[in-house]
Amino acid sequence: MNAPHPRPLSPHLQVYRLPLTAVLSITHRITGVLLSAGLLSVVCLLSALAAGPEAYASAQAIAGSGGMRFLSWAFIYALFFHLCHGIRHLIWDAGQGFEAGTLNRYAWIELTASVLLTLAVFVLSSRDSL
Amino acid sequence: MKYRTPLAKARGLGAARSGTTRWWMERVTAAALIPLSYWLVKLVDLSATTPYAETRDWLAAPVNTVGVIAFVAAAFYHAALGLRVVIEDYVDREGSKIVLIWLVNLGAALLSLIALLAVFRTLQTG
Ligand code: HEM
Ligand code: HEM
Numbered sequence: 001m002n003a004p005h006p007r008p009l010s011p012h013l014q015v016y017r018l019p020l021t022a023v024l025s026i027t028h029r030i031t032g033v034l035l036s037a038g039l040l041s042v043v044c045l046l047s048a049l050a051a052g053p054e055a056y057a058s059a060q061a062i063a064g065s066g067g068m069r070f071l072s073w074a075f076i077y078a079l080f081f082h083l084c085h086g087i088r089h090l091i092w093d094a095g096q097g098f099e100a101g102t103l104n105r106y107a108w109i110e111l112t113a114s115v116l117l118t119l120a121v122f123v124l125s126s127r128d129s130l
Numbered sequence: 131m132k133y134r135t136p137l138a139k140a141r142g143l144g145a146a147r148s149g150t151t152r153w154w155m156e157r158v159t160a161a162a163l164i165p166l167s168y169w170l171v172k173l174v175d176l177s178a179t180t181p182y183a184e185t186r187d188w189l190a191a192p193v194n195t196v197g198v199i200a201f202v203a204a205a206f207y208h209a210a211l212g213l214r215v216v217i218e219d220y221v222d223r224e225g226s227k228i229v230l231i232w233l234v235n236l237g238a239a240l241l242s243l244i245a246l247l248a249v250f251r252t253l254q255t256g
Binding site: 029032033036039040042043045046047049050052053056057059064069072075076083086087089090093121128130 | 174244
């Protein structure tokens with residue numbers, strides 16, 4: 001709907017230094033959109049697998065290139081960030097965890113957890129035990 | 131003189147009717163995706179480390195077939211619902227909004243079908 005009159009504009013996002021919680025919130029949205037785009041590559045991988053050994057090998061050659069390896073790790077980190085913040089959304093939706101002190105503490109827990117989970121995948125994968 | 135009561139005007143317009151289903155399904159799929167994300171991470175890992183035959187055998191194990199299929203279904207459903215919210219927030223024109231949401235829904239439906247078919251086709255080559 002187009003507003004018939006100019007509406008009051010608030011909050012003025014440009015003049016605030018965003019608190020950590022706000023940064024995490026917008027990052028959750030951005031990672032959600034990026035993960036959705038990443039699902040395209042999952043479809044491609046599965047399709048190449050279905051197409052047979054040669055097709056899968058050529059898809060793997062691309063997936064294994066430096067740039068794509070980097071993107072894959074970025075994708076996995078984005079997943080864990082989105083997952084950790086998503087869990088917090090679920091806690092919020094259950095009506096818990098709104099106290100100011102908790103908000104900041106959870107923000108740090110969330111960031112640490114998403115880094116640790118990514119590292120765990122890295123270690124497990126390099127030991128062939130994922 | 132207006133004869134319609136405020137209730138009559140509001141009927142059928144409220145987000146509270148169908149909107150809550152979407153909101154709720156977004157949470158349900160989110161909760162499902164917490165364990166199902168394992169199969170996403172594993173697929174990405176396999177694509178970098180493991181050759182065709184082993185990957186196919188991995189996918190053919192029932193727990194992984196079900197895991198991958200459930201991930202694909204939940205992820206595309208969750209993504210379509212999530213992208214819809216993002217579109218509703220940022221796209222102002224009603225027409226573009228509806229077209230975009232339809233594209234997202236159709237795309238998600240088609241892509242998940244392609245992925246599911248790919249899983250079944252892979253199993254048939256075993
Ligand atoms: C980052 C972009 C992409 C790259 C680099 C890529 C690369 C590849 C490669 C190398 C193959 C194997 C082809 C062969 O030797 O037969 C393949 C297969 C395939 N890809 Fe992609 N792809 C990408 C994106 C996509 C997307 C977005 C889709 C659709 C959602 C897709 C669908 C397919 C399908 C259906 C096959 C199987 C083709 C066949 O039956 O032989 N790809 N891709
Ligand atoms: C590949 C997997 C995933 C994709 C593609 C995806 C995509 C998205 C998208 C596009 C949104 C909308 C963002 C927004 O409205 O700000 C969203 C929201 C959400 N996601 Fe995910 N997501 C995935 C996995 C997960 C997982 C594992 C969780 C675990 C809890 C999760 C929890 C949530 C929640 C709770 C929301 C709603 C946030 C809100 O109300 O603002 N997602 N997701």
